Amino acid sequence: MPWVVLGLWVAALAVLGPFGGKLADVQRDRAVDYLPASADSTQVAEMQDRLPGGETTRLVLVYHREGGLTAADRDRAAGQVERIAETFELTGRPGPVPSKDGATLMYPVGSTAPGTDEEARDDFVHGVRKITEGGDGLSVDVSGPGALATDAAEVYTSLGGPLLYTTVAVVALLLILIYRSPFLWLVPLVVAGIADFLSMAVAYGLHQFLGTPISGQSSGVMTILVFGAGTDYALLLVSRYREELRRFERPQEAMRAALRGCGPAVLASSGTVAAGLLCLLAADLNSSRGMGPLGTVGVLCALVAMVTLLPALLVLLGRRVFWPLVPAFGSRPKERRGLFAAMGSSAGRRPLAVLATGGALLGALALGAFALPGELKQEDSFTERPQAVTAMRTLAEAYPEHSTQPVTVLTPSGRAERSLREIRATEGVDTARTTRAGQGWTEISVVAEGAPQSPAETRTIERLRDTLDGSYVGGPSAEQIDLTETNARDTRIVVPLVLLSVLLILTVLLRSLVAPVLLTVAVVGVWGASLGIAGLVFGPLFGFGGTDPGLGLLSFVFLVALGVDYGIFLMHRMREESLGGAEPAAAALTALRTTGAVIASAGLVLAATFAVLTSMPMVQLVELGFVIAVGVLLDTFLVRTYLVTSASLLLGRKLWWPGALSKPPRQADPPREPETAGAAAR
Template sequence: MGPATGTPRKEGRAGEAGTGRAKRRAIPWAVIALWIVVLAVTAPFAGKLNGAARDRPTDYLPASAESTRVEHLLKKLPGGETSDAILVHHRDGGLTDADRRAAQAQISKIAAKHPLLGGSPPPSVVSKDGATQMTALSLTGLPDAAKQSKAVDDIRKLAKEGRPDGLKTELGGQLALATDQNDVFATIDGVLIYATGAVVAVLLIIIYRSPFLWLVPLLVVIVAASAAMAAVYGLIQGFDLTVTTMSTAVMTVLIFGAGTDYALLLTARYREELHRTERPYEAMIAAVRRCGPAVLASSGTVIGGLMCLMAADLNSSSGLGPVGAVGIVCALAAMMTLLPAILVVLGRRVFWPIVPRYGAEIPHHRSLFAMMGSSAGKHPARVLITGVVVLGALAVGTLNLPGTLKLQDGFLKKPDSVKAMDTLVRAFPEASSQPIVVVTKTGQAQAVLTAAQRTPGVAQVAPGRSGPDITQLDVFATAKPETAGEKKTIADLRHTLHTVPGAEAKVGGSTAQQVDLDTANADDRVKVVPIVLVAVLLVLIALLRSVVAPVVLVLAVIASWGAAMGLSGMFFGPALGFKGLDPSLPLMTFVFLVALGVDYGIFLMHRAREERLRGADYAEAALTALRTTGGVIASAGVVLAATFAVLAMLPLVQLVEMGFIIAVGVLLDTFLVRTYLVTSASLLLKRWMWWPGRLSRSSMEA
C-alpha cells in the first residue's frame, strides 16, 4: 500500500510544481500584454499634448497680476482681443519714392484681406533719417494660435509682393514674436525625443557592453513617455492645467533620465541575482525586493519635491509640478513592471556576450570609486575642506549672472520678428517701439492721460480704443523695450495712475508682463524653497532614521546647485553670449537638483546603513557603500546629466540654460559631492552621522 499510495502524491507534487512554473511564466506575458493595451489607448492622446501647451506670458502669470487683468479687460473693448504686429520697411541709405509706394500698396492689400482695428489702412511713421518706415497693425478676429500663425505667414507673403530690390520688409511686434516662438516650440518635442533617445542608447551600450540589452530599457522608457504625455493631456482637459512647452520638454527629459536610472539599478541587481539563482523569474523577484525600496524612496523624493511647486503662484511653475510628477510615476511604473517582465521573458541571453552564469562567482574589480574612497579615508578633513572651498569658489560666479532674459533675446537664431524689433530700436532711439497699455474708466480717461504724460520716462500718450465703461491708452516710454529704464517707467506709471480718483487704472503690455513675471518668480522662490527643503528632509529622516545625515545630504545638494549656478555665471554671458537669465530658472533648477541629487544620496547612505546594521564599523560601512554603489550612481548620474544636456541642442535660450545648470549640477553631485564630501563627512562624524537613530549608539540594540 505504501508504494501504491506514495506514487500519486509524488505525481501530485510534480503537477503542482509544473502548474506553479506555468503561472510564473504567464505573469510576465500578462504584464507585457497589459502595457501593450496601455500603449494602444494612450498613443492617440499623447500626440495631442504638443498642441495643448500654452506659452503666452499671460498664461504663465497668475490671474491676480495687473498685466493679466489688463489683457482680460482689453477683450471687452470694440474688436475684442487684438493681436498687435509692426510692419517694418527699411533701406540702407534711405527709402525711395518707389519704396514708399510699394509699402503703401502692401499695407492696402493687408488691410483689404485682414480685419484691422478701425477698418482702414493704418498710418505709417518714418524715422528721422528716412531709412525706416514703421506701420502698426492691430488685427482682430484671431482667437487662437493657429489663425494667428496663418495671418503672420500671409502678411509676410504680402509684404514681399512688388518689393523693389534692396528694400527689406520685416514683421515684428507681439503677434510675430509669439508666432515665431510657437514655430520653434512646435519642433521641440520631436527633436528632443529623438536626440534624448540617441544619447541614452549610446550610453546604455557603453554601460552594458551588450548589443541587445540597451534596447530593452530604451523601449520601456518610450512606452512610459507615451503614457505620461497622454496622462498630462488628460489633466489639461480635465482640470485646465497650465502646461508650457518647457514643462513638456522637462518631463520628457525626466522620464528618459530618471527612468534609465531606475533601469540601471534594477538591471545591475538582477544580473547579480542571476549568479545566485537558477531561474530568471526568481532572480528578478529577489532583485525587485532588494532594490525596490530604494527606487521607491528616491522616486518618492522627486515626486514630493516636484509637487511642492504647486504652491507657486506662477502658473508655469505650479503646472510643472504635476507634469513632472506624472512623468516620474509613469517611468517608475514601467521600470518596475514592464522592464522586469521583458527581461524575464528574454532570459539570460539578453546579457550576451557577458552572460551571468548560475553558480559562477560574481566578478569584482577594483573600481575608481574604491580608489576615491581610499583617498577620502586617508585625509577626510582635508578632502572635505578642499571640496567645500572649491564649491564655494565656483558659487562666486553667481555674481556674474546676466540680468533678466528679454523675449527677443530668447532665440539662439534670430527669427524675422526679432530682426524687425532690432531695426526699430536702431531707427527710433528716441522712444519705445511697443506701447505700455493702460486701461482706465472712460469717465476718468482724460485725467489718466494727463497724469501719464507727466510721468517721468514717458515720451508720448496716444488714445486707443474706448468702450462704454473702459478706455485704452497707449503709452510710449523714452527707454527701449524691456530695459531697466522702461521697467522703471512702468513702476512710476503704476504708482501715479493708481492715485487718480475713480479711474481704477491698470498698466499692462509686454514689458509689464515681464515685470509681473519677475515679481511672481521672486515671491515663489521665497515660498517654495523652504517647502521643498522641509519635504525632502522629512522623507530622508523617515528613510535613514537620522537627522544629521539628511541635513548633510541636503546641504550637499544645495552646494552643488550653488556651484552650478556659479559656473553658469562664468559661461552664459562671457562664453555663450546670452543676454539674460530666464527668471524662473533659479527656482526650477533648485527643485530639480535638490530632488534628483538627494536620489543618489539615498542610494549611498541607504547602503551604508545596511552595512552598519550587518556589523561593519562606521568607516568600513561608508567606504563599502561608496565602493558598491559608486559605479551605478556614476552611470545613473552621467545618463541623467546627458539627458538634460540634450536641452542645450534646442533653439531656445531658456532651455539651453536649464539643461546646462542641471547637467553641471548633477555631474558635480555625482563625482565630487557624493564621492568625496558626503563620504568624508561620514568618516569624520562617524556615529554622529546617524544621530539620534539607533546607529548613533555605541552599542546597537539587537
C-alpha cells in the same frame, strides 16, 4: 505573473494611447500661459480676450534701407500697407513713423480678427509677411508682440520631434557603452519610451479635468525627466538583478530579490523628486506652477514602468538578455580594484582634507553666480534670430529716442478721459491714445520714451501703475517686469517648501536627522556651484544677453530633488551594510564601491538627457539644461563620491543620530566558566 503584467500594460496602452497623441493639441505658448496668475499684465491679457474682437494682435512693419529710403520705397510701403488694410480687419488706419535719419519707416498695425485663436494669429502674421516685400536693397521685416509670439510658438512646436529623437539617441548610446551588450540596452530604452507615451496621456487628462496648463517648456522637461529618471531607476534595478542572478537559479526569484533590495531606494528617490516638483504648485508663475504636475507625472510614469514592465520583460527574456556577459548561477564576479574603490581609499586616508578642499572648491565656483548676465529680454530669447527679432534690433537703432513697443493700459470706461490725461502727464510717456472699448473697459495704447525693457521704460511703467487707480498696466514690457518680481516671490516660498519636503522624506527613509541634513547641504552646494559655472560661461562663451528670471528657482528644484536621488542610493546601501554589522568606515566604503559605478552611470545618463536641452533654439531651455547637467555631474563625481563619503567617515556612527545605528553595539557578556572546570583548576 510576468505575462499578466505585460497583458495589463498592453490593455492600458490600448485605452490611453489615443489620448497621448492629443497632448500637442492642448499645448499653449501664449504670454498669458507663462505670466504670473495675479499680476497686472495677466489681468490685461485676460480682459483683452473679453473685449470686442478679443485680444489685439499688434505688429510693426519695418522698412529700412542703408543710406536712406527713396521716394519709391515710401510708395511701396504705403501700397503694401493699403493692401494689408484691404485684406485684414485692422483696429485703425496705420500711419507711417519715419526715423530721424530717414533710413527707416515704421508702420504700427493692429487687428482683433485673430482674437485669442493662435492659429488665426499665425495666419494673420504670415499673411502680412507675404504682402510685405523688399528687394533691391530695401529690407522689410514684421515685428511686434504678435510676430514675436508666432515665431516663439513655431520654435516651441518644433521642439517635440528633435527633443525626443535626440534624447533617445543619447540614452541609447550611453546604455550601449554601459551594458556592453547588443540587446540589453534596448529593453530599458523601449520601456522609457512607453513611459513617455503614458505620461503624455496622463498629462492630457490633467489638462482636460483639472485645467493644468501645458506649455512647450513643461512638456519638453517632462520628456527629459521620463528618460533621465526612468533610465536611472533601470540602471539601479538591472545592476541589482545581475547580482541576484548569481545567487538564484530562477530569474523570477532573482528579480524578486532585486526588487526587495533596491525597491525602497527607488521609491524614496521618485517620491523625493515628485514631492519637490509638486512644491511648484505654490508658485504664482503659471509656467512654474504648470511644470510641477507635469514633471511629477513624468517621474511617476517612469517609476511605474521601471518597477513593473521592465522586471516583467527581463524575466521573460531570461539570462540571455545579458549576452555576452551572462551572469551564471553560482558564479562570482571578477575581483578587481575599481575606480570607486580607489576614490573611496583616497577619501578614507585623509577625509578632513578631502572634505575641506571639496567644500572650498564648491564655494569658489559659486562666486561665479555674481557674473550671471542681467535679465533676459524677449528679443534675446532665441539662439537663432527670427525675423521679429531682426526687426526689433533695427527699430532700437533707428528710434533710440522712444519705445517701439506699446504699453497697454485697461481702465474703467467711466474714467477713460481722466486716465488718458493722467497718462499723458506721466513722466516718461511719449504718446497715448484710446484704441477701443467694451465690457466696461477702455484700452489705451501708451508709447514710452525709453527703449523697450530698458530701465527708463521700467520706471515709466511703475509710475503708471502708481498713478492709475483701478486700472491695469500690461503689454510685453510689463509682462517681463511681472515675471521677474513673481519669480523672486516664488523663490522665497518654494525653496523652503522643497527643502522641508526633502528633509522629511530622507528622515523617514534613513531613520536619522544628521544624514538628511548632510545630503541636503551637499545638493544646495552643488546648485550654487552650477550657477557659478553658468555665470562664467553664459556671457563670455555662449554670448547670451541675459539670464532667464526663472532659472534660479527651476534649477534649484530639479537639482535638489534629482541630486538627493543619488544620495538616497548611496546612503540606503550604507545603512544596509551597517545593519548587517559592518563598522561605519567599512559600510561607507563598501557602499561607494558597490553603488559607485551605478550612480556614475545614472549621473551620466541624467546629465546627458538634460544636456539635450542645450541643442534647442530657446535660450531659456539652453540655460536650464546646462545648469542641471553641470550640477548632476558635480554631484555624481565630486560631491557624492568624495564629499559625502569623507563626511560619513568623519561622522562615523553620529551620521545616523538619533537612530539605533548611532549607538555602539552592545558587547556580549563573556561565557561563564562551568563549575566543574573551576573546581578542577583549584
